[in-house]
Amino acid sequence: MRVLKATLRRTPYVPLILFAVVFAAVLLSSELKSALASPLTGFVQQVVTGTLLLGLLGYQWMLFFKRVTKDNRNARTVLVRHRWMGAAATLLFALHAVRFGHVWMSALSAVVFLIALTGVMNREVLRYRSNAIYLIWLVTHIGLSAALVPMVAVHIWVALAYQ
Template sequence: MRLIVNTARRAPYAFLILMALSLAAVVISREWQTNVLSALGGFEFQVVTGALLVTGYGYQWLLFFKRVTRDSSRAREVLKSHRWVGVGMTYVFALHAVRFGHVWMTTLSVVFFLVAFTAVLNRDVLRYRQNWIYLIWLALHIGFSAMLVPLIGLHIWVALAFQ
């Protein structure tokens, strides 16, 4: 129990993102949002939440580019905001995602879940004793994030082309 309390103090975002992932999984698998969309405006609501997701996703790459350019100014603030924006994006994803559907939509959802899940397994939550474990985690998290880029592009193109 002490481990859970210490983890919650060190990384409060971890539990919030796990709750968001659970909410998104239930909403998508039960297709609850189909009824909610009609009340919220349908396509317009999808465009607004989608724009929020794309904006947040673009912001998330700021941390990557700061690391690549070795710009360590405000690194702690960027990492902190990276985590909290990720939590918020997971909740917005739960509002945005309608259902598992076509193979590429299911792939997009699964990859998004993998990005969020690997985010929870970071150094603050799991104390890595060896650096190579951290490097594998980092490669997975960034790799899954990079996989989202073409999937999001395809999703936007298909969604706007057929509406």
């Protein structure tokens, strides 16, 4: 129990991300959003939350580009913001996504959930003993994030084409 408390004190974003993933999964699988009032599920709300998600997604890549360019200025601050923005993006995704059902939307949702879950399993939370395991985790997290980019582009194109 002490270890769990220490981990939560060190990583307060973890419960928020886990809550967001569970909240989004329940919301999407039970189709509660279809029962909500029209202003919460309308086209304007989808565009606003989608635009915010796109902005958060773009911001999340800042950490990757800082690592690639070996720009270590404010590295810890960028990492902390990356984690909190990931939690915010997961919550926003719960508000943006409408339902499971279509194969494409289910795949897109699954990738978002996997990115959030792999993000939670970072080195600060799990304390990897082996650098190889850390590298596998990192490649998985970044690979899923890279796969999300073209999926989002296709999603935007299809969503706007059918409006």
